[in-house]
Amino acid sequence: MKTSRGERTLRPSSIAKREAILDAAQAAFLAHGYDAVTMDSISRDSGVAKQTLYGHFGSKEALFLELVRSQTRGASERVLSEPPVVAPGDDARAVLAPVLREQLATVLAPNLLALRRLVIGLLPQFPDLARELYEHGAQRAMRSLAALIADLESIGALAADDPDRAAVQLNWLVMGDPVNRAMLLGDEAATGGLDIAAHVDAALDVFLAAYATPSASA
Amino acid sequence: MKTSRGERTLRPSSIAKREAILDAAQAAFLAHGYDAVTMDSISRDSGVAKQTLYGHFGSKEALFLELVRSQTRGASERVLSEPPVVAPGDDARAVLAPVLREQLATVLAPNLLALRRLVIGLLPQFPDLARELYEHGAQRAMRSLAALIADLESIGALAADDPDRAAVQLNWLVMGDPVNRAMLLGDEAATGGLDIAAHVDAALDVFLAAYATPSASA
Numbered sequence: 377m378k379t380s381r382g383e384r385t386l387r388p389s390s391i392a393k394r395e396a397i398l399d400a401a402q403a404a405f406l407a408h409g410y411d412a413v414t415m416d417s418i419s420r421d422s423g424v425a426k427q428t429l430y431g432h433f434g435s436k437e438a439l440f441l442e443l444v445r446s447q448t449r450g451a452s453e454r455v456l457s458e459p460p461v462v463a464p465g466d467d468a469r470a471v472l473a474p475v476l477r478e479q480l481a482t483v484l485a486p487n488l489l490a491l492r493r494l495v496i497g498l499l500p501q502f503p504d505l506a507r508e509l510y511e512h513g514a515q516r517a518m519r520s521l522a523a524l525i526a527d528l529e530s531i532g533a534l535a536a537d538d539p540d541r542a543a544v545q546l547n548w549l550v551m552g553d554p555v556n557r558a559m560l561l562g563d564e565a566a567t568g569g570l571d572i573a574a575h576v577d578a579a580l581d582v583f584l585a586a587y588a589t590p591s592a593s594a
Numbered sequence: 595m596k597t598s599r600g601e602r603t604l605r606p607s608s609i610a611k612r613e614a615i616l617d618a619a620q621a622a623f624l625a626h627g628y629d630a631v632t633m634d635s636i637s638r639d640s641g642v643a644k645q646t647l648y649g650h651f652g653s654k655e656a657l658f659l660e661l662v663r664s665q666t667r668g669a670s671e672r673v674l675s676e677p678p679v680v681a682p683g684d685d686a687r688a689v690l691a692p693v694l695r696e697q698l699a700t701v702l703a704p705n706l707l708a709l710r711r712l713v714i715g716l717l718p719q720f721p722d723l724a725r726e727l728y729e730h731g732a733q734r735a736m737r738s739l740a741a742l743i744a745d746l747e748s749i750g751a752l753a754a755d756d757p758d759r760a761a762v763q764l765n766w767l768v769m770g771d772p773v774n775r776a777m778l779l780g781d782e783a784a785t786g787g788l789d790i791a792a793h794v795d796a797a798l799d800v801f802l803a804a805y806a807t808p809s810a811s812a
Contacts, residue, residue, distance in 0.1 A: 409718075411629045496777045497715010500627070503780060510778035545800055548770025553762050556773075559714045560728035562721060582763055585804035 397422045406490045448512040462527035476550050476576045489558045518543045535589045549579035614640045624708045666730040680745035694768050694794045707776045736761045753807045767797035
């Protein structure tokens with residue numbers, strides 16, 4: 377038996393316990409911060425005996441790492457499970473817009489934003505964890521965009537000498553403002569009133585002015 | 595006597611003490627995080643008696659708020675003290691590039707990045723503080739860019755229907771990647787190997803492709 381979290385083979389009751397622990401731990405870390413949460417409090421919140429808790433995760437640190445990893449990997453797998461296939465004659469905007477809309481909506485999920493805040497605040501303590509969030513988050517999104525941009529270049533729909541750089545620019549044209557607002561103003565300020573489709577279209581207006589081939593319709 | 599921190603009139607010895615407290619507090623908060631620092635530990639680190647500490651700041655929370663405020667206001671005043679004056683015939687890239695280079699260099703100062711991480715991690719506890727960091731940081735930078743873009747539009751160097759939106763896009767074309775790398779990978783990953791002038795030029799290539807008037811040289 378293999379699950380998305382990659383743990384050893386576990387009986388169903390054990391998997392349910394694991395999920396209950398992770399759910400309780402996430403709620404506690406997000407509500408109270410890392411330092412204020414203890415294995416004792418997670419045991420109480422989840423209704424799982426402390427011995428079982430340690431059997432699953434070993435330490436509060438290991439539990440926190442597993443929690444963030446499972447959340448960020450889950451999100452990046454959802455976004456990139458089916459990257460579009462580019463075919464001759466495809467329009468750059470029609471290919472890129474839905475991918476960007478989905479990436480932005482994923483990044484702005486409240487639980488992920490809250491974990492992102494927590495991980496940024498804990499960078500001095502857990503640099504490897506923040507690095508994972510970067511690699512499974514922005515980096516993975518930008519690589520996926522770079523591959524699409526290269527494909528669009530190969531069919532003549534874009535003229536981008538450096539697809540990696542173009543992908544970084546496109547990513548931050550779309551993500552920069554909402555993510556920064558979310559980090560400092562809270563979820564509601566980032567998502568309330570944000571028309572994701574219009575926001576992505578405005579970013580693509582700028583991007584395509586720079587990178588669309590003259591013959592392609594931008 | 596009025597100082598940049600806006601405190602009541604203080605004797606010079608009192609000002610020196612205040613600075614010593616803020617310096618010791620900043621070092622402690624950045625090294626250990628907010629929760630781990632106490633007024634006792636700041637008293638020890640700064641060599642200032644606890645009673646004097648409370649006399650100046652009232653509480654650990656008030657001291658932390660004042661610290662972040664003085665740092666973020668100081669940074670935004672440095673950047674925006676002398677915005678360029680746009681004159682007919684000016685070139686958009688020549689006007690915008692030095693402002694963007696200075697804004698990016700300011701944002702990437704290690705102390706400010708570290709405070710930014712701390713404030714993001716503490717958003718649930720101190721939402722007003724994070725809001726101030728937003729208002730004195732990205733928001734002020736984007737307003738200043740919007741004013742420049744409007745000026746450049748008025749002399750025919752740019753064609754931007756919506757200077758506010760263009761400013762947000764330009765800001766994040768420049769700031770998005772370095773700031774996100776700094777938040778999750780640490781200062782060195784954000785600034786090591788970053789050629790600020792080349793990075794700003796590449797962002798302006800994209801921005802001006804979208805917003806330069808056909809007659810203006812981009």
